[in-house]
Amino acid sequence: MARFVGRRLVFLVAMLLGLLLLTFAISHVAPGDPASLAAGPDATPEMVEQIRQEYGLDRPLPVQLGRYLLGILQGDLGRSVRTNHDVLADLADFFPATFELVTVSILIAVLLGIPLGVLSALGRNGWFDQLARVVSVSGVAIPMFWLGLMLQLLVALDLGWLPLGGRLGLMSTPPEPITHLYLLDSLLQGQWQVFGDAAAHLLLPALALCFPALASIIRVNRAEMIEALGQDYIVTARAHGLGGFRTVCLYALKNAMLPTLAMIGLRFGWMLGGTVLVESVFDWPGIGLYATQSAIAQDFQPIMGVTLLIGISFMLANLLVDLAYVWLDPRTREPA
């Protein structure tokens, strides 16, 4: 197992390097001058040139890349030309919000999607299956942005049940940062009111974000369960008088979970980089908005920082999925 993890980590570093090179190349061939944009519309040519020099944008591209890679090794992701902020500090500010939102969303999707997939498979073509089909088709078809707006209008504005947006009430003070995840930090510090406030703010964006993932999990899990339930070992288990719950959950579901797990890993990574629409609607101070603003201003260092962070998260999520695969399916384990 250690060798497996080690090999995957080496592979991960190589992938990240490739990702960085690609992002660097794409962001530097795009038209526009980040120094000019940062200097402002009225800046004199001297002011623009000064910014170019200050941020090393006047150096040849290979030198810029070399300096950037050297900086990464020293834990320095550079400074934003647009804001003059340290990129690492910005990522530390914005990423936890996105991570919290995506984690809760994927948890909701998994906790709802797997039982719904199982129940659909068990009641194949019945009313429940049809209902689940409607949910899953809607999840794929309804634009996340629109769903967010509708939830906001209905649940927050008309019914007044949940807040319109933000991560916490305006007059609430965030918990002392330990993990920077408000739910966890408030729990760890026993601040129940802050926890409730954070949970209430999280619910609508998490629901909007989880819907496409929920739809996919239901469909994949249903299909895999139908296949698993038709296998000989399930018939045998039933013939031996094993209970329905044990047969379905312990034997059929365990086997049906493998493709579902792979998809959850992919979805998690995709959601980390694809939260911008939900963040916009719900004023969620996450990394999606940060990345978008940086991209619009052609602010290279934050773009590279976000790419690196999402790349690492994506690859780690998939590493965890691979490990879960090995745990679930002994056939994938390497011989000792």
Next chain:
Amino acid sequence: MTRMLRSGGRLAAALALGTLVGATLAQPAPAFEKTSDGPVLVFGGRQPVPNLDPSQKYDWSTRMLQQSLYDALVKYEGDPAEIEPWLAKSWEKNGDATVWTFHLVDNAKFANGDPVDAAAVKFSFERTLKINKGPAWMLSSVLAPDGIAVVDPHTLRFTLKQPYAPFLAFLPWWYVMDPKEVMAHEKDGDLGQAWMTEHAAGSGPFKQGRWEQGTLYQLIAKNDYWKGWPHKTHPAGIIYKLMREASSQRAALIAGQADIVEGLSSEDFDVVGKMPGIAVEDHGGMTTFGIKFNTQVGPTADLNLRKAIAYAFDYKALLQIYNGAAKLEDSPFPPAIKGHVTLPDMPRQDLAKAKEYLAKSAYAKGGIELEYVYVQGLEEERKIGLVLIDNLKPLGITVKLVPLTWPNMTARAEKVETAPAMIAIFATPVATDPDAVAFQYHKASWGKYYGSHYLKDPELDALIEKARATADWDKRAPLYLEIQKRILADQPEVFGMLANRRWARRDWVEGFKFSPVNFTGETDLYQLTVAPK
């Protein structure tokens, strides 16, 4: 199977219960936020303030908060915008406007209690000039650090490199910083730049509260503000809450979770303005919209073609696009600019005249295609492009709509070879002095987004230079009349309209004071108060 379905039902019931529990935790505000110190107003705006340093950055949202945390020597107030004494109680200039002397008030204090004196003002101006970012361009060509002298603790003298009449008009944006506070946080000779991005060192009516990037910026009112407050009562503070979508701003306003918002669409302003408890501030602004021509390269280098387009354009359509919340330009200068004169021969739609000019051009039979570049996603600009397509068809001119992101647009405008034939430009002058607009047509503005016309008129350039170097307004005024006429004669753009500046506010917000010199959503937060109920 039935058992499984039953457990599914239980799961659904648990989820519904969970949602209800969550729902009870929500606390929508019925009005402004209340604290033990008094009401706190919530301003819902879309643009973040990532860099607060007055020497590094200015845009509407940044300046709105800088204005609240810092003071300047003078301040723009009212409509029409007038320059009012602030940290400077009086000033005088010499005959040729090269030496300006300011006399400071003696009771102004920074947030930490240090007095605001001439040395602090000198430090602040020197810092901005040395850092050479943000507002530095306004004065860097006429003011050097060694041209600033402290005469006594309350008197300061600026000696300019050359006569510069608009000097005073730019000073409201040069904020005064506490030297001790700034230099205490200097790192590697950066003049405190890193620290000042998120911290204030000013003497303004507010001090900083919570500063959460991406979420909110809190301002706490100083009860003992040296200048006092404009109303009997003032809010305990103001929260600038970031709301990224117009739909969120509108919803928050309706729900009472925001007290004032900017940036809604024309339709949204009309809708919320009719709702009980909501008022819309609607004022004539100073931001001009024009379709700039490339006057040097391509068919639009032909003056007659430019005139033909200007006369073919349907100006009334502009007003319709903005639901009437706009005013047509009657001069290249907006009305709020000093020296503005209504010009009788501003082009209005006249197809016969358009065809006359076309006949005189090198493209008498049309048969050309012109690009119209606009900001991707700006619906109003796209609609204006559609109007252009329709209007130029009778002239045999095809218009190609090219939506671009702002960085790509400015990249195209940077060189005369790539500047589009027509480009949609909103431009806001930073001062009410006519030089702030006139200089947009000087050759020194080539390459800037508002200089994408590349207008080559040496006589106009000479007039602009002469006017800015003339100290006496009575002598300047005729020059600016000539400049306005000359710009119009050159037709470097289709002079369009001035869209109204609008804000929607709850009716308990009072004291809103508009000044046309303020940028897009910029509001003087110092003036706001809460109506007694």
